Amino acid sequence: MAHTEAEVLSGLAEIVNEETGLAPEAVEPSKSFTDDLDIDSISMMTIVVNAEKKFSVKIPDDDVKDLVTVQDAVDYIVKAQQA
Amino acid sequence: MTSTVVVTGLGAVTPLGTGADATWRAALAGTSGARTLTNDWSEKYGIPVDFAAPIDASVVEENLTRVEAKRLDPNSRFALIAAREAWQDAGAPEVEPERLAVSWGTGIGGAWTLLNAWDTLREEGSRRVMPLTVPMLMPNGPAAAVGMEFSARAAVQTIVSACASSTESIGHAFDQLRSGKADVVIAGGSEAAILPVTLSAFSSMRALSRRTDSPETASRPYDIDRDGFVMGEGAGTLVLELEEHAKARGAKIYAEIGGWGISNDSYHITAGEPEGRGSILAMRQALETAGLQPADIRHINAHATSTPVGDVPESLAINALLGPHASDAMVSATKSMMGHLLGGAGAVEAVLTVLAVQNRTAPPTINIEQVDPQIELTIARDTPQELPAGEIAALTNSFGFGGHNAVVAVKSV
Numbered sequence: 001m002a003h004t005e006a007e008v009l010s011g012l013a014e015i016v017n018e019e020t021g022l023a024p025e026a027v028e029p030s031k032s033f034t035d036d037l038d039i040d041s042i043s044m045m046t047i048v049v050n051a052e053k054k055f056s057v058k059i060p061d062d063d064v065k066d067l068v069t070v071q072d073a074v075d076y077i078v079k080a081q082q083a
Numbered sequence: 084m085t086s087t088v089v090v091t092g093l094g095a096v097t098p099l100g101t102g103a104d105a106t107w108r109a110a111l112a113g114t115s116g117a118r119t120l121t122n123d124w125s126e127k128y129g130i131p132v133d134f135a136a137p138i139d140a141s142v143v144e145e146n147l148t149r150v151e152a153k154r155l156d157p158n159s160r161f162a163l164i165a166a167r168e169a170w171q172d173a174g175a176p177e178v179e180p181e182r183l184a185v186s187w188g189t190g191i192g193g194a195w196t197l198l199n200a201w202d203t204l205r206e207e208g209s210r211r212v213m214p215l216t217v218p219m220l221m222p223n224g225p226a227a228a229v230g231m232e233f234s235a236r237a238a239v240q241t242i243v244s245a246c247a248s249s250t251e252s253i254g255h256a257f258d259q260l261r262s263g264k265a266d267v268v269i270a271g272g273s274e275a276a277i278l279p280v281t282l283s284a285f286s287s288m289r290a291l292s293r294r295t296d297s298p299e300t301a302s303r304p305y306d307i308d309r310d311g312f313v314m315g316e317g318a319g320t321l322v323l324e325l326e327e328h329a330k331a332r333g334a335k336i337y338a339e340i341g342g343w344g345i346s347n348d349s350y351h352i353t354a355g356e357p358e359g360r361g362s363i364l365a366m367r368q369a370l371e372t373a374g375l376q377p378a379d380i381r382h383i384n385a386h387a388t389s390t391p392v393g394d395v396p397e398s399l400a401i402n403a404l405l406g407p408h409a410s411d412a413m414v415s416a417t418k419s420m421m422g423h424l425l426g427g428a429g430a431v432e433a434v435l436t437v438l439a440v441q442n443r444t445a446p447p448t449i450n451i452e453q454v455d456p457q458i459e460l461t462i463a464r465d466t467p468q469e470l471p472a473g474e475i476a477a478l479t480n481s482f483g484f485g486g487h488n489a490v491v492a493v494k495s496v
Binding site: 018019020021042045046049052053 | 153211214
């Protein structure tokens with residue numbers, strides 16, 4: 001069952017909150033994971049693994065580097081659900 | 084430049100309480116931290132021991148943020164809580180990061196993390212094994228967590244010598260200060276190994292008490308019917324500092340670390356050498372480095388784990404070392420109350436030894452119904468015992484699988 005874009009954003013925000021303690025509302029679509037949210041590579045991988053589980057998608061390691069902003073990740077997950 | 088090493092801060096997370104003071108007061112009251120475990124491990128896996136001296140989950144919830152806890156193995160969680168307490172207790176000393184060191188001990192490391200990762204791997208596959216698994220399970224995890232917390236840029240070292248680990252870590256902290264490599268050292272040790280695998284393994288070697296009907300009275304060092312140790316968990320921390328540094332900043336000083344000793348039995352992988360030769364060597368070194376005579380030793384926090392074979396050689400060693408003065412040393416076996424914290428035991432017992440010397444009170448040894456006639460010691464039995472006024476010294480002993488012996492000498496100030 002596919003999640004809507006809004007559901008993916010809020011689900012992702014929950015995952016980021018769980019991993020970093022950042023308030024879910026701080027996880028805005030335009031924010032960069034590294035530059036704005038200060039998420040390091042290990043935390044990013046943890047977030048990716050948790051997102052794969054939550055949304056039943058696969059995000060290959062090679063694609064993770066392209067997920068610069070929160071919106072990039074939301075788009076990727078929404079698209080991957082349909083694949 | 085004086086090279087006297089003093090204790091300026093204490094911290095503890097133990098089965099008796101959260102905080103050095105809470106632990107000390109519970110110990111004086113003769114409290115047992117042992118209880119039946121609320122999980123289903125015994126039933127599910129057939130483990131013959133269903134009790135231990137655990138720390139409530141609420142302790143971590145109340146003292147660490149959710150994110151802090153999530154990124155640390157339980158071992159490191161206890162370490163960080165105890166280290167923060169000791170640091171605050173020491174007055175959060177201003178020290179250059181390059182002059183601040185950490186000397187930590189653990190016996191098992193991050194076993195909980197490793198076992199969880201293995202479960203995840205088997206049940207969900209490699210992809211679900213979390214990226215933080217290695218830094219969480221590595222045995223230097225607690226030292227690294229404590230070091231980062233306080234920006235320690237001198238040595239951040241981890242001593243792994245089973246149940247002697249964190250007495251040894253205090254000794255190495257002493258050496259760091261004496262050799263001029265640091266002005267302040269956060270010394271301590273921690274363990275969080277109450278797990279089905281370790282309970283099974285220690286049970287298999289018959290090391291654990293099987294008094295499942297009475298966990299509170301199961302740990303009974305020196306009692307004729309002792310049948311093994313009770314597993315505990317937690318952490319202890321001492322902030323050690325050069326006396327000159329402590330005095331310059333007006334810090335309160337609990338006691339002096341006079342010296343320490345270290346040796347190995349080289350006899351058997353788990354059993355101690357029956358006459359306690361290795362223990363004698365370590366205790367003698369502690370006296371010598373501290374400039375102490377046998378008559379100065381008025382208190383000993385014994386290793387005494389409550390195993391049938393373990394408690395006797397230490398008694399022999401104390402008598403061999405102190406001779407006619409052995410009876411003047413009031414001996415406390417505090418594992419009777421908090422169980423055996425393995426790699427964390429030495430640090431917590433050092434905290435108690437410092438408080439005993441400062442308060443002139445030896446904490447009690449509980450649960451002795453009849454003293455084993457092979458034990459010839461003056462035991463602080465059932466109730467706290469007063470220690471003499473004036474200049475006194477104490478020893479805290481720890482011995483570990485692998486033949487390790489470590490002893491720290493504490494002097495009154």
